[in-house]
Amino acid sequence: METVNLGFTPRDWQSETYRRLRRFSVLVVHRRGGKTVQAVMKLIDSALKFLGERGQFAYIAPELKQAKGVAWDYVKHYAAKVPGTSINEAELWVKFPNGAKVRLFGADNPNALRGYYFDGVVVDEVAQMKREMWGEILIPALSDRKGWALFIGTPKGENLLNELYVYAQQHTDEWFARSYTVYETGIFTAEEIEKLRSQMSDSQFRQEYMCDFSASSDNVLITLDEVEAAMRRNYVGPEYCHAQKRLGVDVARFGNDATVIYCRQGLRAGPFTTLEKKDTQEVADRVAVAVMKTKAELTFVDQTGVGAGVADALRRLRVRTIGIDSSEKATEYDRYYNKRAEMWCKMAEWIKNGGELPDDPILRQDLTAVQYSFKDARILIEPKEDIRKRLGRSPDRADALALTFAMVDMPAEDPLGLGGRMVQDDRKLSDFNPLAGATRSSEHEAGDWDPHNTNL
Numbered sequence: 496m497e498t499v500n501l502g503f504t505p506r507d508w509q510s511e512t513y514r515r516l517r518r519f520s521v522l523v524v525h526r527r528g529g530k531t532v533q534a535v536m537k538l539i540d541s542a543l544k545f546l547g548e549r550g551q552f553a554y555i556a557p558e559l560k561q562a563k564g565v566a567w568d569y570v571k572h573y574a575a576k577v578p579g580t581s582i583n584e585a586e587l588w589v590k591f592p593n594g595a596k597v598r599l600f601g602a603d604n605p606n607a608l609r610g611y612y613f614d615g616v617v618v619d620e621v622a623q624m625k626r627e628m629w630g631e632i633l634i635p636a637l638s639d640r641k642g643w644a645l646f647i648g649t650p651k652g653e654n655l656l657n658e659l660y661v662y663a664q665q666h667t668d669e670w671f672a673r674s675y676t677v678y679e680t681g682i683f684t685a686e687e688i689e690k691l692r693s694q695m696s697d698s699q700f701r702q703e704y705m706c707d708f709s710a711s712s713d714n715v716l717i718t719l720d721e722v723e724a725a726m727r728r729n730y731v732g733p734e735y736c737h738a739q740k741r742l743g744v745d746v747a748r749f750g751n752d753a754t755v756i757y758c759r760q761g762l763r764a765g766p767f768t769t770l771e772k773k774d775t776q777e778v779a780d781r782v783a784v785a786v787m788k789t790k791a792e793l794t795f796v797d798q799t800g801v802g803a804g805v806a807d808a809l810r811r812l813r814v815r816t817i818g819i820d821s822s823e824k825a826t827e828y829d830r831y832y833n834k835r836a837e838m839w840c841k842m843a844e845w846i847k848n849g850g851e852l853p854d855d856p857i858l859r860q861d862l863t864a865v866q867y868s869f870k871d872a873r874i875l876i877e878p879k880e881d882i883r884k885r886l887g888r889s890p891d892r893a894d895a896l897a898l899t900f901a902m903v904d905m906p907a908e909d910p911l912g913l914g915g916r917m918v919q920d921d922r923k924l925s926d927f928n929p930l931a932g933a934t935r936s937s938e939h940e941a942g943d944w945d946p947h948n949t950n951l
Contacts, residue, residue: 501539501573508680509533517671521646521663523656525677525704530647534617535569537645541615542595543577547640550595553616555608557623559601563587565619570597608632614642621659622651629655650708652719653860657708677704714866716876717843722862728762728851735761739905742794743898744782745891746802747771752888754778755895756951758789761904764896765853768951775801779808785951786814792908795819795898819901825873832875834901839865839876841900842893860886861893 505513509529512522516537524530538552545552554570556562570589574580579592588598600608602624613636618624637644648656663672677688692700698718701710708719738761747754747770754770766789770781782805786794796806798818806818821835831837852858864886866877883889 499577501576503536503573506681508675512673513537515671516645518643518669519663520671521660523648523650523660523674523706525675525680525706526649528675528680528682531565531619532569534619534645534647535566536573538597538615538617539573542591542597543593545593545595545614548594550614551612552595552597553600553613554597554619555600555602555616556619557601558603559599562599562601567599602628605632608636611636612640613637614640616642616644618644618646619648621646621648621656622654624655626655650702650706650710652715653863674706676706714868715863716839716865716867717846717862719863721846722852722859725846725850725852726854728849730763730851735763737761737906739793739907740789740791741899742782742785742789742791743895744794744796744805745895745898746778746797746805747891753891755891756782756785757892757895757899758791758951759896759899762849763851766951767892767895775804776808778805779812782809783812783814788951793817795901797821797894797898817901819898830873832870832873836874836876838897838900840874842897845900855892858892861890864890
């Protein structure tokens with residue numbers, strides 16, 4: 496066998512990683528850490544050593560032009576040193592003498608990948624890709640020839656990269672996961688690291704150079720740290736039963752969106768349920784059942800589009816319903832650009848000040864995906880369409896929960912089940928504080944409704 500020196504000398508962390516890679520691996524490395532070169536060398540090495548027929552290997556970036564700009568020069572540089580290698584500039588592939596190919600693709604056109612088989616793939620900047628890229632496209636493409644996959648990237652909140660990293664840590668039989676911070680790779684001097692730190696915000700440095708999944712960009716409304724803290728809280732009945740129980744209903748409009756019914760009482764959120772492909776009357780019937788099961792006193796329905804029909808149907812069923820138009824004027828119009836911004840900001844404040852959330856991965860993603868800006872000196876939440884592009888779906892669960900903040904929290908009409916309106920401790924309605932009494936407990940009261948039960 497002929498030996499060809501490609502001229503690549505791996506750093507210590509790259510050598511360590513290469514020896515430990517499994518069939519499926521997730522490599523999280525800080526910006527400019529050398530992960531792309533490492534991945535390209537893995538592709539070339541695997542292609543050169545491939546003994547089967549028509550070996551096919553791929554480097555996939557979020558967009559084809561990004562793949563070309565980031566990896567193509569590396570692929571050509573090292574592949575061209577192998578005698579007999581063919582290079583196709585138009586289709587971005589190299590073919591080695593044994594017939595194995597390495598080709599570049601973009602995830603922006605996933606249908607272009609359908610029908611391919613792969614013996615190995617590198618998926619770069621995974622945080623920017625939709626989740627179906629792995630489940631619907633790559634798993635089938637790798638299955639028949641038992642190909643391998645290497646996912647590389649830098650953290651960017653809750654997304655496919657984070658999910659795969661956590662999964663890899665839990666399934667070590669076929670998976671490997673490793674994270675390298677700027678202090679571990681040896682790329683930068685201590686002086687350069689301090690310069691980077693001084694020029695960036697804390698969250699930016701934690702995300703880009705410390706590979707911290709819990710760091711968020713500066714314009715994220717609710718951080719991952721805040722959501723995780725809320726999901727660890729555990730309240731008992733007396734700490735929230737004095738508050739009004741209410742439902743938020745986000746009605747699905749099209750495509751993969753789902754109707755979500757979310758219950759909240761004071762400090763505690765849950766239970767919730769999701770409905771798919773239900774007509775207006777079916778949704779109204781299910782909401783009415785949820786009202787009876789939870790004994791909710793008030794129901795808020797997003798009446799934009801088909802939601803208006805659900806709100807009307809609920810009123811005919813004598814359910815106490817308030818239709819909410821998220822584009823309408825906010826109650827505190829000097830602070831919030833519209834009602835949607837106001838509801839989301841009130842929910843964010845509730846989470847930060849002691850609210851309890853169920854441990855739901857989809858809700859976690861929904862809450863941490865939303866960004867804000869300012870317009871006319873008022874807070875504006877980004878459009879649903881922009882969120883849908885990043886998540887691959889609408890943040891239905893978070894939107895449903897946000898609807899429960901459409902009006903100020905009120906005390907429960909009958910907190911002790913005695914048949915009359917009571918305000919404990921002779922409190923005035925104007926003094927009511929839904930965040931009062933935030934004492935945590937390890938157990939819920941016996942017979943209490945469970946926020947983790949998704950069967951409304």
